[in-house]
Amino acid sequence: MGEDLGRIKSLPLSCLPLRTRELLSCLLDTPKIIPTDGPVKLPRDWRGLADLVNVSSERAAYIRLQPQKTVKVLEIWQKxxxxxxxxxxxxxxxxDRFDVYDDLCDDLKDVMSKGELLDKPQVNEQNQIAINNNHINNNNHHNNTSSNDEEREFDPITFDDGPDYEHHYDAFVLYAKEDQKFVDELLTRMSAEGFQLCTADRLQPGHATPYAPITKLMLERCKRIILICSPDFLLIKSNKYYSEYAQAVSI
Known part of the structure; x- marks a missing residue:
């Protein structure tokens, strides 16, 4: 038992398979009224976990609107x-979530006993493929070559992209930072109505420039473009470029 627990603790967070992430969401997404003991009172749910892993308040506000909040926290943290x-x-x-602690350990022991988890990946890409293969195998797909090809084609751009899917949006919002307060209110109200909007703040780090990922988002993953026109907006050259690009491709 101790050896199994040691192996589990050494696993990179990115090794968690989809079923385990969804289990954690089932256990942690429901808000808890009573906080933790001690001088720092933390919510005993996904909000407390987000705080402990330094998820920004902006991202936490966005996560609050998502159906699987803990899954989103893990996706951000595993970066x-x-x-x-x-x-x-x-x-x-x-x-103080020892119930979740025990359920997580039991689930991972079961996954490892079935050989469905690569617990010591050599590089992050292999680890990602291991997660995807586990998910694909659970859906009765057995062509490893095909799944690896799909993994190479997968292009994570935003924090909403999961381990094995690309997130799509109702619209991409272009604006000037000076209009941030208005945009925050827009995002909150539109999200409350069920619309999923994307902004440049959703981009994952690592892009040489924002031009390529944003144009890809606009072309392939967003149904519409929302322009927050203001005097400050018109002064930003990149916004002019994106606006003209959207017109050129008839978005």
């Missing part, structure tokens, strides 16, 4: 390559 399941277990202890 830190040093994050492990052991760290997750420590945070669950800090949140």
């Amino acid at each position: 830190d390559s040093s994050a492990t399941v052991g760290h997750l277990l420590q945070h669950l202890e800090r949140l």
Whole structure:
């Protein structure tokens, strides 16, 4: 038992398969009224986990509108390559969620016993493929060559992209930073009505420039473009470029 727990704690967080992430969402997404003990009171749910892994308040506000909140927290946190399941277990202890601690360990032991988890990936890309293969196998797809080809074609751009899917939006919002307050209100109201909007703030880090990922989002993943026109907006050259691009491709 101790050896199994040691292996589980050493797993990179990005190794968590889809079924385990969804289990954690089922257990942590429901808000808890009573906070943790101690001088720092933390919510004993996904909000407390988000706080412990330093998810920004802006992202937390966005996550609050998502159907699987804990899944989103994990997706953001796993960008830190040093994050492990052991760290997750420590945070669950800090949140007084020993019930989730036990369920997580039991689930991962089951996954590992079935050989469905690559617990020591050589590089992040292989780890990502391991997660996808686990998900694909659960859906009775057995062509490893095909799944690897699909993985190479997958292009994560925003924080909403999951381990094995590209997120699509109702619209991409172009605006000037000076209009941030208005845009925040727009995002909140539109999200409350069920619309999913994307902004440049949703981009994952690592892009040389924002031009390529934003134009790809506009062309392939967004149904509409929303322009927040203002004097400040008109002064930004990149906004002019994106506006003309949207017209050129008839978005």
